Amino acid sequence: MITATLFLVFAVITILGMPIALALVGGGMAAIVAGDLMPLFTSVQKMFSSVDSFTLAAIPFFMLAGALMSSGGISRRLIDFANAAVGWMPGGLGVVTIFSCMLFGCLCGSPTATVAAIGAVMVPALEQGGYSRKFALSTIAAAGMLGTIIPPSTVMITYCSATGVSVGSMFMAGIVPGITLGALMIAFAIFYGVKNRIPRTKFNIRKFLSASYHAIGAIFMPIIILGGIYTGIFTPTESAAVACAYGLIVGCFIYREINFKGLVETVKSAAASSGMIMFIVACAGVFGLLMTREQIPAHAAEFIMSICSNKVVFLLLVNVLLLIVGCFMDTTPAILIIAPILFPALSAYNIDPVHFGIIMLLNMCIGMITPPLGINLYVAATLRQAKVGELVNRHLLKYMICCLVNLLLITYIPQICLWLPSFME
Amino acid sequence: SGGDSSGGESAEGQTYEWTASSGLAVGSSWDLGLLKFAELLNERSNGAITLTVHSGATLGSAKETLEGVQMGSIDFIVESSASLSNFTDAMSVFDLPYLFPDAATARKALSGEAAQGQLDALESIGMKGINYWENGIYAIGAVKPVKNLADLKGMRVRSIDSPLQADVYSALGAMPVVLAWGDIYTSIQTGVADAVSSTAVTNMYTQNFYEVAPYITLSNHGYSPAPLICSKSLWDSLSEDIQQLVMECAEEAREYHYQICDEQLAEYMAEMEANGAEFIEIDQTEWEAAVQPVYEKYVGEGGIDPVLVEAIQTDVEAVE
Amino acid sequence: MLKKLDQAFSKVEGFLSVVLFLAMVAIVCWSVICRYALKIPFLQSEELARYLMIYIVYIGTSIGVKSKSHIGVEVFVDMLPEKIYKKVRIFTEILCMLMFVLLFVLSLQMFNHLIMTKQMTTTTQIPTAVVFFCLPMGFFMGIIHYLYSIETMIKDIMHRKEEIEA
Numbered sequence: 001m002i003t004a005t006l007f008l009v010f011a012v013i014t015i016l017g018m019p020i021a022l023a024l025v026g027g028g029m030a031a032i033v034a035g036d037l038m039p040l041f042t043s044v045q046k047m048f049s050s051v052d053s054f055t056l057a058a059i060p061f062f063m064l065a066g067a068l069m070s071s072g073g074i075s076r077r078l079i080d081f082a083n084a085a086v087g088w089m090p091g092g093l094g095v096v097t098i099f100s101c102m103l104f105g106c107l108c109g110s111p112t113a114t115v116a117a118i119g120a121v122m123v124p125a126l127e128q129g130g131y132s133r134k135f136a137l138s139t140i141a142a143a144g145m146l147g148t149i150i151p152p153s154t155v156m157i158t159y160c161s162a163t164g165v166s167v168g169s170m171f172m173a174g175i176v177p178g179i180t181l182g183a184l185m186i187a188f189a190i191f192y193g194v195k196n197r198i199p200r201t202k203f204n205i206r207k208f209l210s211a212s213y214h215a216i217g218a219i220f221m222p223i224i225i226l227g228g229i230y231t232g233i234f235t236p237t238e239s240a241a242v243a244c245a246y247g248l249i250v251g252c253f254i255y256r257e258i259n260f261k262g263l264v265e266t267v268k269s270a271a272a273s274s275g276m277i278m279f280i281v282a283c284a285g286v287f288g289l290l291m292t293r294e295q296i297p298a299h300a301a302e303f304i305m306s307i308c309s310n311k312v313v314f315l316l317l318v319n320v321l322l323l324i325v326g327c328f329m330d331t332t333p334a335i336l337i338i339a340p341i342l343f344p345a346l347s348a349y350n351i352d353p354v355h356f357g358i359i360m361l362l363n364m365c366i367g368m369i370t371p372p373l374g375i376n377l378y379v380a381a382t383l384r385q386a387k388v389g390e391l392v393n394r395h396l397l398k399y400m401i402c403c404l405v406n407l408l409l410i411t412y413i414p415q416i417c418l419w420l421p422s423f424m425e
Numbered sequence: 426s427g428g429d430s431s432g433g434e435s436a437e438g439q440t441y442e443w444t445a446s447s448g449l450a451v452g453s454s455w456d457l458g459l460l461k462f463a464e465l466l467n468e469r470s471n472g473a474i475t476l477t478v479h480s481g482a483t484l485g486s487a488k489e490t491l492e493g494v495q496m497g498s499i500d501f502i503v504e505s506s507a508s509l510s511n512f513t514d515a516m517s518v519f520d521l522p523y524l525f526p527d528a529a530t531a532r533k534a535l536s537g538e539a540a541q542g543q544l545d546a547l548e549s550i551g552m553k554g555i556n557y558w559e560n561g562i563y564a565i566g567a568v569k570p571v572k573n574l575a576d577l578k579g580m581r582v583r584s585i586d587s588p589l590q591a592d593v594y595s596a597l598g599a600m601p602v603v604l605a606w607g608d609i610y611t612s613i614q615t616g617v618a619d620a621v622s623s624t625a626v627t628n629m630y631t632q633n634f635y636e637v638a639p640y641i642t643l644s645n646h647g648y649s650p651a652p653l654i655c656s657k658s659l660w661d662s663l664s665e666d667i668q669q670l671v672m673e674c675a676e677e678a679r680e681y682h683y684q685i686c687d688e689q690l691a692e693y694m695a696e697m698e699a700n701g702a703e704f705i706e707i708d709q710t711e712w713e714a715a716v717q718p719v720y721e722k723y724v725g726e727g728g729i730d731p732v733l734v735e736a737i738q739t740d741v742e743a744v745e
Numbered sequence: 746m747l748k749k750l751d752q753a754f755s756k757v758e759g760f761l762s763v764v765l766f767l768a769m770v771a772i773v774c775w776s777v778i779c780r781y782a783l784k785i786p787f788l789q790s791e792e793l794a795r796y797l798m799i800y801i802v803y804i805g806t807s808i809g810v811k812s813k814s815h816i817g818v819e820v821f822v823d824m825l826p827e828k829i830y831k832k833v834r835i836f837t838e839i840l841c842m843l844m845f846v847l848l849f850v851l852s853l854q855m856f857n858h859l860i861m862t863k864q865m866t867t868t869t870q871i872p873t874a875v876v877f878f879c880l881p882m883g884f885f886m887g888i889i890h891y892l893y894s895i896e897t898m899i900k901d902i903m904h905r906k907e908e909i910e911a
C-alpha cells in the first residue's frame with residue numbers, strides 16, 4: 001500500500017510533465033501520509049540533509065568553473081587546441097571526450113562532477129566539430145560514469161565499508177573493467193565519426209603550435225586540477241574551488257573576456273544549474289528514505305536469494321534488481337542496503353566478493369543514465385539547457401549497450417577484474 | 426513509530442512497531458547490539474513489540490537521525506557522544522582527552538552517578554537516555570610510526586570538525602585537518618593527510634584505513650561513549666510495565682554489545698597485524714601532560730562544568 | 746504588483762548567488778593555502794562552504810523556477826493537442842505552486858523545531874535554524890515566481906480568446 005502510493009504518485013507527477021524533483025518528493029510525502037509513518041516535515045529535513053555534504057559541493061563548483069571557462073574564453077581556446085590536435089582522427093573529439101572522462105575519473109570519484117567539468121568544455125567542442133547535440137550530450141552523460149569504476153572511487157569505498165572487502169583490492173579490480181568500458185565507448189565514438197562522415201581537418205603543425213600557444217593559460221587549468229589532486233595538495237572537491245579561482249583570474253585578468261556584468265550573469269546561471277541538479281538530489285533523498293523505511297530493496301534482495309540456487313541465474317537477477325534500484329535511488333544508500341544482505345550468500349554461490357563489488361558498481365553506473373531518473377542525464381541536459389527527452393535517444397541506447405556488454409563480460413569472466421588484485425597477495 | 430503504537434495504554438493485544446537507527450555498518454557492535462535488543466523485546470513481550478533495525482546510516486547522518494529521534498520519526502538510536510554535542514552541552518564533557526585512561530575503566534565509570542546524570546539531562550532536548558554503549562577508544566593511524574610526541578610533530582592529522590578535538594591535535598603538536606568520513610582513505614593515499622584519528626581502533630579495520638595508514642598508535646587519547654536513546658515522545662506514551670521491559674532488555678543488549686566490542690577488537694587487531702599493520706604502545710603520561718591546555722580552555726569558562734569533570738574523575742578513581 | 750515582486754526577488758537572488766558563490770570559492774581556496782603554505786588549521790572552512798552551498802542550492806532552486814529550468818519528462822504532455830496542452834500546463838503549474846506552498850509550510854515547521862531545540866552547528870557554533878532558513882526562503886521566492894508565471898499564462902489564454910472573438 002505504502003510502496004504502491006510511493007511509485008504511483010511519482011509516476012503520475014512525472015507523466016504530467018512536472019519537474020522530476022517534485023515527482024520524487026511528492027511520491028515520498030504521499031507515502032508518508034498513506035502509512036502515517038512519521039511527521040510530514042521529516043521530508044524537508046531530508047531535503048536539507050541530502051545536500052549537506054562537502055563532497056557534493058564539487059558539483060556546483062565544477063558548474064561554476066565550467067561557466068567561467070566558457071565566458072572567459074578558456075573553453076574556446078581548449079576547443080581550438082583539441083581540434084588542432086585530434087581533429088584529423090575519425091571521431092577524434094568523441095575519443096578525446098571519453099578519454100578526458102577516464103583521466104578525470106582517475107582522480108575524482110564523482111560521476112556528476114565529471115559530467116559537469118568535462119562536459120562544459122567538450123560538449124560545445126563536439127557541436128562545433130560537427131557532431132550532433134544529441135550525440136554530444138549522450139556521450140558526456142555516459143562517459144561521466146567511468147570515474148566511478150576507475151579508482152579511486154568513493155562508491156567503492158562505500159562498498160568496502162559495508163562488506164569488509166579491502167579497498168586496495170577493489171581499486172585494483174576496477175582498473176581493467178574501467179579501461180574496457182572506456183575502450184568500448186571509444187570504439188563506438190570512432191564508429192559514429194566514420195559513419196556520419198564528421199568533417200575531418202588535416203593535421204597542420206603550424207596551426208597546432210599556434211593553437212597550443214594561445215591555449216597555454218587554458219591548458220594549465222586541467223594541469224593544476226589533476227596535478228593538485230595527484231600530489232595531495234588538495235582533495236577533488238577543493239580542486240573544483242581552485243579551478244573556479246583560476247578560471248576567474250584567467251578570464252578576468254589574462255584573457256580579459258569577463259567584465260563585471262558578465263561575471264554576475266555567469267555566476268547566476270551556474271547557481272541556477274546547481275540549484276536544479278541539487279534540488280533533484282535533495283528530493284531523491286526523500287524518495288530513497290521511503291524506499292529504505294519500507295525495506296523495498298532489502299525485500300527484493302531476500303526474494304532473489306530465496307528463489308534461485310544457480311549462480312548464473314542469481315547474478316542475472318541481481319543485475320536486474322540493481323538496474324531497477326539504480327533508477328530510483330542514489331548509489332551510496334543503495335549499496336549500503338543491498339550489499340550486506342547479498343554478501344553472506346556469495347560464498348554459497350561461490351562468487352568472489354571483489355568480483356561482486358565490481359558487478360554492483362557497474363550496475364549502479366548504468367542506473368546513472370537510465371530514465372526517468374538518471375542523475376548524469378540531468379547534469380548533461382543542464383549543460384545545454386536541453387530537455388531530458390533529448391538525451392534519451394539511439395546514441396544513449398548504444399552507450400547502454402556498451403555498458404551491458406561490459407557488464408556481461410565481467411559477470412561471466414571474473415578474471416577481467418580479479419587478475420590485477422591477484423598480484424597483491 | 427507507526428500509528429499502532431500511539432495511545433500508550435498497554436491494553437490487551439496492543440502491538441508496537443518501532444524503528445531503530447545506527448550509524449555503524451551492518452555487523453558492527455551497534456548493529457548486533459540493537460538486533461539483540463530487538464530480539465529480547467520481541468521475546469519478552471510475547472511478540473507484541475517489533476523493532477526494525479536500520480544500520481549503516483541508511484536512515485541518514487548522525488545529525489539527521491538524532492533530529493528524527495527528537496521529532497519522533499525514529500524511536501531508538503545509538504549515537505556517539507561527539508555527535509550529540511551539537512544538540513546539548515550534556516555530552517560535551519566526554520570530548521575531553523584522557524578523561525578515562527582506558528576502555529575498561531570508562532565502562533565502569535559510566536555507570537557512576539555523574540555520567541548517569543548526564544543521560545537524564547538529555548530529556549531537555551526531547552530524548553530519553555537509556556544507557557551507555559560505546560564507540561570505542563581513540564587511536565592514531567599514521568603513514569609512519571608515531572612512538573612519541575616528537576614523531577607526531579607537524580603531521581597532518583584528520584580530525585572531526587569539533588573545535589575541541591582539533592585543539593587536542595594542536596596541543597599534541599600535530600596539525601588538525603578536517604575531512605569528511607568518505608574522503609579519509611583517498612586523502613591519506615594522496616597525502617592530503619598523514620594520519621587519521623578521532624576514531625575508534627575498530628574503524629581502522631572496518632574502513633580499511635590501516636591499508637594506507639598501517640602504523641597504529643594506541644594513544645587512548647579519547648573514549649567515546651555512545652548512549653542508547655529513545656524518543657521522548659514515545660517513552661512518555663509507554664506504560665510503566667513497558668518502560669521497565671525496555672530498560673531490562675537494553676541492559677542485557679548492552680552487555681552483549683560490550684562482549685561483541687571486545688571480540689571484534691581482538692579479532693580486527695589480529696587481522697590487521699596479519700595484513701602488515703603495526704601497533705605501537707606509548708607512555709601516556711607525556712601525552713596527558715600535553716593536552717592540559719585543552720582542559721584549561723574548555724573546562725569552566727569554556728562551557729564544560731568543572732564540578733562535573735571532577736565528579737567523573739572521582740568515579741574513575743573509585744574504579745581504579 | 747506580482748510582476749514587481751517577481752522582478753525584485755530575481756534581483757535579490759542574483760545578488761545573493763554571486764556574493765555567496767564567490768565567498769564559497771574564496772573560503773575553500775583559502776583553506777588550501779592555510780593547510781599547505783601557512784600550515785595553520787582553518788577548521789571552519791568545510792562547514793562554512795557546505796552551508797553556503799546549501800544556500801546557493803535553494804536560491805538556485807528559486808532561480809530555476811523563474812527561468813523554467815527544472816527538468817521534467819515532457820514527452821507525454823508534448824503529445825497533447827495545443828489547446829488542451831496550454832490548459833494542462835496551467836494546471837500543472839498551479840500544482841507545482843501548491844507543492845511549493847506545502848514545502849514552504851513544512852520547512853517553516855522544521856525551522857520552528859530547530860529554534861525550539863536550539864541545535865548548533867559543530868565548528869562555527871551558529872544556530873542550525875539560521876542555516877536551514879534557506880529552505881523556507883527559497884520556497885517562498887519560488888512561490889512568487891510560480892504565481893507570476895501562472896498569471897502570465899492565464900493572461901495569454903484570455904488574450905488569445907479576445908483576439909479570436911474580435
Ligand code: NA
Pocket residue numbers: 105106107108109110146147148149150151152153
Ligand atoms: Na575515480
Ligand code: NA
Pocket residue numbers: 326327328366367368369370371372373374375
Ligand atoms: Na537511472
